[in-house]
Each structure stands twice: as C-alpha cells, then as structure tokens.
Amino acid sequence: MEEMWIRQARQGDQEAFTRLVELYQRPVFNLCYRMMGDAAGAEDAAQETFVRAYARLASYDPNRKFSSWLLAIAAHYCIDQLRRRRFNLVEWDDSPESEGHVMPDPSPAPEEIVLRHETEREVRQLLNVLPPDYRAAIILRYWQQLSYEEIAEALHLSLPAVKSRLFRARQLMARAVDGSQAGHQAPRPRTHGSASPVSPAGAWAA
Numbered sequence: 001m002e003e004m005w006i007r008q009a010r011q012g013d014q015e016a017f018t019r020l021v022e023l024y025q026r027p028v029f030n031l032c033y034r035m036m037g038d039a040a041g042a043e044d045a046a047q048e049t050f051v052r053a054y055a056r057l058a059s060y061d062p063n064r065k066f067s068s069w070l071l072a073i074a075a076h077y078c079i080d081q082l083r084r085r086r087f088n089l090v091e092w093d094d095s096p097e098s099e100g101h102v103m104p105d106p107s108p109a110p111e112e113i114v115l116r117h118e119t120e121r122e123v124r125q126l127l128n129v130l131p132p133d134y135r136a137a138i139i140l141r142y143w144q145q146l147s148y149e150e151i152a153e154a155l156h157l158s159l160p161a162v163k164s165r166l167f168r169a170r171q172l173m174a175r176a177v178d179g180s181q182a183g184h185q186a187p188r189p190r191t192h193g194s195a196s197p198v199s200p201a202g203a204w205a206a
Contacts, residue, residue, distance in 0.1 A: 006066055010057045017057075021050050024067060027144060028074050034139045035078035035132070037124050045081065049074040064153070071144055072154035075136040082132040129176045134169040141166060 002023065008016035028049050033042035052073050060069055127135055133155070140146045140154060152162045 002066065006060070006062070009054075010060065017054055020066070024070055025050075027067065028070060031071055031074050031139055031144060032078055034124075034127055034143060035075070035135055036081065037128055041081070045074065045078050048077055052077065065150070068146060068150045068154055071140060071146070075140060075154060079132040079136055082135075126173050126176055129172055130169050134165050134172070137162060137165040138169045138173075 002020070005016040005019045005023075009020060025046065029042055029046045032045035032049070033039065036042050036045055049070065053070055056073070060066070127138070130138065136155060137151055140151045141148075146154065148159055148162050151157070152159050155162070157165070
C-alpha cells in the first residue's frame, strides 16, 4: 500500500501524499520534538518537513526507504534551525581519534541513560547538551531505530563518522548524567568541636 501511495504521490496525487503524511506524521513529529525540544517548534518543523518532501518527490529514489528519506529531511531542517538559533552549538571533531579508528565506548547507551530519568523533561535536558549534529545521530539511531548505514545516508556522513558522532554523543550524555547526580547530592554539614552535628535542613536554613 505504501509503495502505491508513493508512486501515486510522485505522479501528482495529493490524496496519496496525504495518506503518507498520516502514516509518518508521528515519527516525523517525534524526531522534531526530540531535536527542537518543544511542541510548537516540533509542529512547525514537522509541517515544513512534509512541505519540503512534497516539493522533492521527483528526486526521491524508490530504492531507498521512504521513511529514512523523510526523516533525513526532518533532521536536516531541525539542524539548520538549531544552528540559526545558535543554541547549544559547539564545534566538535567528527571523531575522538580519527574517522578510521573508533574507540570502544564504555559509556552507557542512551536507552540505558533514559531508564535513569523518569520524566520527559529530563530526557530533553540530556539531549539538549548535544550539538545539533550529534543530537540528530542519537535520535535517528536510538529513537528511530535507523541502521548506521541509513544514518550515514541521511546525514551525508561516512560510516566511521556516524560511529564517531554516536561515540561522542553518548559520552556527553553520560557526563551530563554524572554531573546531574553529583549536583543533587546534599553537602555534608560541618561540625565544630563537640557541638552536635547540624541536620541537612538546618544547614540549608543557615
């Protein structure tokens, strides 16, 4: 059914394209929401994704998964928007050592990190520590379940570069978790001589 809708949409059938929008609006919105960090921005980005996809249907390669092609459009649009905001944008190398040699990654995978964070707000905060390019790679891999090869095609990267970005992104997320946990530890109150220890509540009230 999907292949028929794609074929019809490429021939100018707007109703067939509407069917494709209905089929993919949830994964596209979810990607945009993870990238942009807010519902309003995600809605705008998702709408723009489908507008651009419709305009580019003639250039779509039928040998490529339509979902990957569509998510690539969404990811690139969100990256561009985040760069324009200059929000959380940091210059990073494409790999920790070189593109040809990716070190084994001891950092927990994002799905493991997410298990430690029960609220959607905390997950968004973790993603927000990542530069846009790294955020896109993480979302495509762990939330959209794309293969390394599909991510490389979507983001116009080499396969080693994809693995390197995921390596760096996982490290950054793990550090953010460690920093958050350290920040939540209450300072140990000081005692002086034989005076009774001060309770944590008293220490904060002082």
